[in-house]
Amino acid sequence: MYKAAIIGAGVVGGMTARRLSAYDMSIAILEKEADVAMGQSKANSGIVHAGFDPKPGSLKAVLNVEGNRLMEKTCAELGVGYRKNGALIVAFNDEDMKNLGILYERGAENGVEGLKLLDGDQARKMEKNLSKSVRGALYAPTSGVVCPYELTIEAVGNAMDNGAELYRNFKVCDIKKEAHGFIIEAEDGRIIESEYVINCAGIYSDKIASMVGDDSFTVTPRAGEYMLLDKEAGYLTDATIFKVPDHMGKGVLATKTVDGNILLGPTSVDREDKEDCKVTAGGLAVVKEKEMRFFDEVPFDKVITQFTGLRAHGDKGDFIINSPVKGFINAAGIESPGLTSAPAIAVKIEKLLLESGMHVSLKENYNPCRKKRVVFSRCSPEEKNRLIKENSDYGQIICRCEEVTKAEILDAIRTNPGAVDVDGIKRRTRSGMGRCQGGFCMPGVLEILAEELKKAPEEITKKGGDSKILFGRLKAGEKK
Ligand SMILES: Cc1cc2nc3c(=O)[nH]c(=O)nc-3n(C[C@H](O)[C@H](O)[C@H](O)COP(=O)(O)OP(=O)(O)OC[C@H]3O[C@@H](n4cnc5c(N)ncnc54)[C@H](O)[C@@H]3O)c2cc1C
Numbered sequence: 064m065y066k067a068a069i070i071g072a073g074v075v076g077g078m079t080a081r082r083l084s085a086y087d088m089s090i091a092i093l094e095k096e097a098d099v100a101m102g103q104s105k106a107n108s109g110i111v112h113a114g115f116d117p118k119p120g121s122l123k124a125v126l127n128v129e130g131n132r133l134m135e136k137t138c139a140e141l142g143v144g145y146r147k148n149g150a151l152i153v154a155f156n157d158e159d160m161k162n163l164g165i166l167y168e169r170g171a172e173n174g175v176e177g178l179k180l181l182d183g184d185q186a187r188k189m190e191k192n193l194s195k196s197v198r199g200a201l202y203a204p205t206s207g208v209v210c211p212y213e214l215t216i217e218a219v220g221n222a223m224d225n226g227a228e229l230y231r232n233f234k235v236c237d238i239k240k241e242a243h244g245f246i247i248e249a250e251d252g253r254i255i256e257s258e259y260v261i262n263c264a265g266i267y268s269d270k271i272a273s274m275v276g277d278d279s280f281t282v283t284p285r286a287g288e289y290m291l292l293d294k295e296a297g298y299l300t301d302a303t304i305f306k307v308p309d310h311m312g313k314g315v316l317a318t319k320t321v322d323g324n325i326l327l328g329p330t331s332v333d334r335e336d337k338e339d340c341k342v343t344a345g346g347l348a349v350v351k352e353k354e355m356r357f358f359d360e361v362p363f364d365k366v367i368t369q370f371t372g373l374r375a376h377g378d379k380g381d382f383i384i385n386s387p388v389k390g391f392i393n394a395a396g397i398e399s400p401g402l403t404s405a406p407a408i409a410v411k412i413e414k415l416l417l418e419s420g421m422h423v424s425l426k427e428n429y430n431p432c433r434k435k436r437v438v439f440s441r442c443s444p445e446e447k448n449r450l451i452k453e454n455s456d457y458g459q460i461i462c463r464c465e466e467v468t469k470a471e472i473l474d475a476i477r478t479n480p481g482a483v484d485v486d487g488i489k490r491r492t493r494s495g496m497g498r499c500q501g502g503f504c505m506p507g508v509l510e511i512l513a514e515e516l517k518k519a520p521e522e523i524t525k526k527g528g529d530s531k532i533l534f535g536r537l538k539a540g541e542k543k
Pocket of ligand 1: 070071072073074075076077093094095096099100101102103104105106107108109110111112233234235236263264265266267268271286287288329372373374375397398399400401402403404
């Protein structure tokens with residue numbers, strides 16, 4: 064019997080597990096996929112929002128501003144890249160200008176520090192590629208960028224280093240409330256018992272809540288389509304550029320990611336199917352059209368990939384963080400600014416559990432810090448030489464675009480929560496993230512995974528499930 068079971072290993076589940084792992088208690092993290100960070104936390108804008116957009120007094124507003132304050136320290140402890148690059152919300156006409164004033168007031172009410180209203184020239188002085196048609200901007204210096212899946216992986220890993228257990232491919236399909244706690248059943252028949260359950264299931268958080276009889280909300284998948292540009296296009300902007308938000312959200316933005324690529328998007332369109340992550344020509348056309356308003360010229364010839372993320376859009380207009388049944392907590396409908404808010408959501412869940420009578424004491428040997436992963440491409444020539452001397456696997460480059468070595472790939476497999484598939488290596492090391500998108504390095508990565516996990520190459524998948532890469536030999540019988 065676990066003290067707490069967390070359903071979902073996205074950034075909210077990861078941060079919650081990390082926070083709770085400071086206590087002397089057993090924790091199970093239950094994830095339906097083969098790896099962590101496979102839902103919204105894999106595909107989003109990566110903006111650490113300042114907090115000028117959410118309605119004052121809402122959970123989104125309070126937790127956004129608090130999460131923003133906690134993010135820098137959290138990233139430092141976890142060894143995750145973070146950059147406070149600031150944001151410019153740009154206005155093109157009288158109505159936008161009026162709305163900038165409203166955003167400024169709202170931001171001040173939410174406690175956002177350092178907001179400034181600028182005219183068009185002042186905004187262009189900050190970001191020289193902004194279009195001449197930009198008439199004014201709201202500058203938010205506390206806005207930042209982070210890699211969302213890196214943050215999730217390191218949060219789950221830190222929780223595991225402190226004793227939490229991760230159950231992969233554990234798709235929760237039933238929860239029974241008993242006198243002593245909950246019996247949680249996975250689709251494959253595995254059973255976990257836990258005194259407390261925390262629902263961090265993202266887009267499926269409504270389905271999990273209904274397993275304990277809470278049908279008070281629904282979650283709709285709201286798609287956001289993106290284009291990612293090569294680092295060569297990094298000159299376009301350093302700050303995050305937004306338009307004035309509307310009822311569908313913050314809209315299309317342009318930002319430089321923490322790794323130096325330019326990210327353009329997302330759209331905002333509701334979809335029927337919670338698994339529908341297709342990228343559409345129509346969606347990309349909308350992104351193109353909107354980006355061309357921000358800048359006079361956009362280097363669309365530098366696009367290296369496109370992707371879609373699905374927001375967990377709840378029907379209550381705010382995050383749903385409550386306890387509908389004793390011992391069961393919802394962290395549901397956590398759409399944007401959920402990435403920013405995650406460290407603060409974890410603190411809120413911790414408080415709810417303690418207030419509900421959970422008796423636990425703090426661990427003496429809790430360590431909030433993770434050993435920073437070696438990023439060979441960012442090392443100085445002297446550091447590279449030293450690393451190669453100590454371990455010759457640093458001398459073997461597997462991904463040429465991102466200069467990722469065999470040693471980093473092995474570390475990604477061996478460090479909590481270890482990578483088990485090709486995309487898992489990609490998210491931990493950037494192998495396959497460059498211009499050739501894995502065309503060169505995938506066979507090498509696959510071979511290392513097979514060797515390290517002691518599996519046949521045919522068993523290695525791209526992203527778990529049945530996403531097999533190899534199906535057998537081309538020339539059967541010619542095996543040497
Ligand atoms: C397009 C887009 C742009 C965004 N931009 C930003 C941004 O710039 N800044 C920001 O702050 N926020 C942003 N967000 C919001 C942010 O990504 C989310 O709020 C955050 O990732 C939510 O994390 P989560 O852990 O709640 O959900 P998820 O990351 O979706 O994790 C839920 C997990 O639960 C698992 N799961 C589901 N059902 C089950 C089951 N039955 N059994 C076991 N496991 C299950 C899933 O596989 C998944 O891993 C954006 C979101 C999207 C989609």
